[in-house]
Amino acid sequence: MTREGILLIISGPSGVGKGTLCAALQKDMPELSFSISATTRSPRPGEVHGKNYFFYSRSEFEAMIKRDEFLEWAVVYDNLYGTPRQYVMDVLSQGKDIVLEIDTQGARQIKKRFPQGVFVFIVPPSRDELANRLAQRGTDSKEEIERRLNLAGQELENAADYDYIVPNADLEEAVQMLKAILVAERCRAARNRVAIPGF
Numbered sequence: 001m002t003r004e005g006i007l008l009i010i011s012g013p014s015g016v017g018k019g020t021l022c023a024a025l026q027k028d029m030p031e032l033s034f035s036i037s038a039t040t041r042s043p044r045p046g047e048v049h050g051k052n053y054f055f056y057s058r059s060e061f062e063a064m065i066k067r068d069e070f071l072e073w074a075v076v077y078d079n080l081y082g083t084p085r086q087y088v089m090d091v092l093s094q095g096k097d098i099v100l101e102i103d104t105q106g107a108r109q110i111k112k113r114f115p116q117g118v119f120v121f122i123v124p125p126s127r128d129e130l131a132n133r134l135a136q137r138g139t140d141s142k143e144e145i146e147r148r149l150n151l152a153g154q155e156l157e158n159a160a161d162y163d164y165i166v167p168n169a170d171l172e173e174a175v176q177m178l179k180a181i182l183v184a185e186r187c188r189a190a191r192n193r194v195a196i197p198g199f
Helices: 018-028 058-066 085-093 104-113 127-137 142-156 171-186
Strands: 007-011 070-076 079-084 098-101 118-123 164-167
Touching (some): 007 104, 007 171, 018 171, 085 098
Parallel strands (some): 007 118, 118 164
16 A cells, blocks of 8 residues: 655745756656646647646536535636646645646635645745846836836745745755655655564
8 A cells, every 4th residue: 555645735935946946856857747737728829628727618617516526726817727626635645746736825725625745835036136137037127027026025034834944045954945845755654664573
């Protein structure tokens, strides 16, 4: 009998490097699964249902909400996004660990529904460094960057509600911390009762 997998929830402010961290973690730990979100938005060129997203019509998505089929869901820019419960549970039941990169609002919903998840908050070295990273992306106006920085301040107030804090000043160090968290969580006694030999 294998242990149940770990649901690793990663949150942090916009621009802190969550996506880069997750990509580096996946490269170092290819056995990890990554959650696929459901959405009502139209697929972009090259996107595949079941690989990039699960694409649903609004009526299909709303029916899934009524059937309580999401670990969390939210409205983002007039589209619905959510984390399908069954997909995550199927991966966990196989003894595989699964990573979910999500905002603090979604993380709060998941904590209520799946408190045994492992919640990690990524923090920037400083406000100035976060501002630099947002500016270097070249995708946002000065006003949008300021809005994201103000939102980051609000999100950082929720960091203490997470199980772990990982500073992302150095990518490699941050990846090593995430790997250490996963290894430690895999060794928790509560997750390994089946591994204790009988005498």
